[in-house]
Amino acid sequence: MKNGRDFPGDAEVLRTELRKKMLKARAALAPAGAAEKSARIVKRLVAMDEYRQARTIMSYVDFRGEVQTGDLIVRAMADGKRVAVPVTDMAGRQLKPSLLVDFPGDLEPNAWGIMEPKPRCLRFVDPAGLDLVVVPGLAFDLKGYRLGYGSGFYDRFLPLTGKGTVFVGLAYELQLQIDVYHRRHDVPVHYILTEERLIDCRD
Template structure:
């Protein structure tokens, strides 16, 4: 879809303009909001994406989650099969290494597969979002396939910069909306349509 490609390119170009200071400052603000969500506090098993480039820094959130006694899951991409292996992480430094597209993922000898049904809360990546909870991903379809296997009660929580919020995302029939969006400025509850 040409519209999606153009939007993806435009938003990623804007993200590239963020300074390292912006990324750290915005990510800290987002993390604070994430940790205070009742849905996060109630969850026992949290799945994070591992950040790369100028994405919201999730790797800094994992140690706090582990310290709270929660389980942390990070995906490993199986490119040929267009799917993800969900793996439990005990230590960011020790368990992860740059993988496909330089995205950190579990090392082969640290792979601890977890059933998708064990996940209680998902921190979702994306290039752009709208206030209705529509998401524009990177185009690989990995998360679209993964969402289908999740329990229906699992909250999908997008962490993103305010500059990645757009008026409207072009939607495909298989796209699933996220439940909550956290930016450095606000928490958007897409289930109620309220900010």
């Protein structure tokens, strides 16, 4: 049977169409509904043992309708955790985690409108020292594979973390798909959290 792994050309067409579909579906969420669902997802995350035991976490800063992470970052800092956010190194095509001291005061929009630390607020840390990474995505399948925007930043970054680092994908229930047509080098998350459930992708 044909699938994206064996027929990469076909898979890229399918991935492109799925990106369009997911962007449209996510944009259709009412702001109040998105905020309510995000709050439920964050509540589910902070109840996890993996969160409670984590000393250093990295979380994306939400952008373009992603599950909102502002409350998570505030909560984690209040809980005494070291919180890093990703900085995009376009020249090196990689993500670099930078610790926050003041949220959102440390941040400003980068060239693409994503909130990142200001140059004077950069405090880079070793990815291997992260205990938990909160991962965004346009779509996820139940095996933990994710569809991003196509640049591959997280798939290059996640292998740089420690052996025990836990990857948690945040998604609205509508973003769960039967297949995201993952590629061989794609890195799955260990858990997916939606407003309805926690999915252990390691099973």
